[in-house]
Amino acid sequence: MGSYPNSxxxxxxxxxxxxxxxxxxxxxxxxxxxxxxxxxxxxxxFVKKLVKTLELxxxxxxxxxxxxxxxxxxxxxxxxxxxxxxxxxxxxxxxLKFILPGLTKKEKLLIAPSVAGSAVxxxxxxxxxxxxxxxxxxxxxxxxxxxxVEPLWSIEKYLDFILLLMLSTGLAFQLPILQLILGFFxxxxxxxxxxxxxxxxxxxxxxxxxxxxxxxPITMLLLxxxxxxxxxxxxxLVAITSKFKEQIRPNVHP
Numbered sequence: 659m660g661s662y663p664n665s666x667x668x669x670x671x672x673x674x675x676x677x678x679x680x681x682x683x684x685x686x687x688x689x690x691x692x693x694x695x696x697x698x699x700x701x702x703x704f705v706k707k708l709v710k711t712l713e714l715x716x717x718x719x720x721x722x723x724x725x726x727x728x729x730x731x732x733x734x735x736x737x738x739x740x741x742x743x744x745x746x747x748x749x750x751x752x753x754l755k756f757i758l759p760g761l762t763k764k765e766k767l768l769i770a771p772s773v774a775g776s777a778v779x780x781x782x783x784x785x786x787x788x789x790x791x792x793x794x795x796x797x798x799x800x801x802x803x804x805x806x807v808e809p810l811w812s813i814e815k816y817l818d819f820i821l822l823l824m825l826s827t828g829l830a831f832q833l834p835i836l837q838l839i840l841g842f843f844x845x846x847x848x849x850x851x852x853x854x855x856x857x858x859x860x861x862x863x864x865x866x867x868x869x870x871x872x873x874x875p876i877t878m879l880l881l882x883x884x885x886x887x888x889x890x891x892x893x894x895l896v897a898i899t900s901k902f903k904e905q906i907r908p909n910v911h912p
Contacts, residue, residue: 686752693748698741705733708740709813712820715792719800721813732814739821743784750777768842776835783831786884787824795823795870795877802874823877826869830885837892841899848896851889862886 701708709732713721723729750773761769800809840846866882 683756686756690745690749690752693745694738694741696741697744698737701740701744702733702737705737705740708736709733709817712736712817715788715796715820716811716816717796717800719809719811719816721811721816724812724814728812728814732817736817736821739825743781746777746780750774768839772835772838775838776832779831779835780828783828784824786831787827791823791827791870791877791880792820794880795819795874798874798876823870827881827884830865830869830881831888833885833888834892834895837889838895838899841896848893848900851893851896855889858889859886862889 713719754770754773758766758770837851841848841851862882862885863878865885866878866880870877870881
């Protein structure tokens with residue numbers, strides 16, 4: 659049975675206490691954690707293949723295990739990241755099951771599509787990092803100084819770089835969803851968003867520098883440009899939803 663975060667009445671008209679709400683929240687969090695653990699355990703069975711796949715962008719670079727147990731710990735980390743990614747749809751499902759019954763029809767029109775869009779953008783951000791950011795970053799880092807030093811990389815440092823870049827890019831791709839939520843509830847208009855485009859460009863450049871693990875200029879430029887592009891997509895979404903709300907307002911309030 660879904661709960662009502664904003665009230666104490668269920669869809670069946672039964673009153674739920676705060677303890678009931680907290681208990682349901684605990685159960686859904688517990689289920690989500692179980693899903694992550696099971697998914698991570700499953701990924702651990704194939705972690706060597708996952709690591710080999712993550713090594714592909716490095717080409718002919720040789721990786722070293724520079725400390726006892728380094729590969730064991732990084733294997734657990736890779737399996738954890740993969741398990742979290744695989745279980746993300748189930749986690750979002752549990753989140754929706756908890757909050758949707760307590761929302762108004764207007765809020766439901768936004769929340770469910772936003773959560774689904776958030777998952778899609780997160781996976782698209784990971785894909786963008788894999789196809790564009792990682793090759794650009796590694797190409798720059800491998801070519802810089804290649805005539806002076808021979809590249810022998812720590813497997814732990816390399817995988818930390820890859821995983822952090824994909825995660826940060828996936829999170830950065832949530833910007834349009836945040837804009838859509840703020841615009842839908844009237845906290846900021848698309849006109850104000852577009853008028854602040856100069857600050858957005860500057861902020862995107864700073865975010866690109868902060869979110870890029872290697873701090874190389876190529877990756878920072880690609881990521882900051884992507885964030886700026888996503889911002890303008892968010893502005894368009896807010897403008898479209900604003901027009902939609904204006905059209906349906908006479909029907910909602912006759």
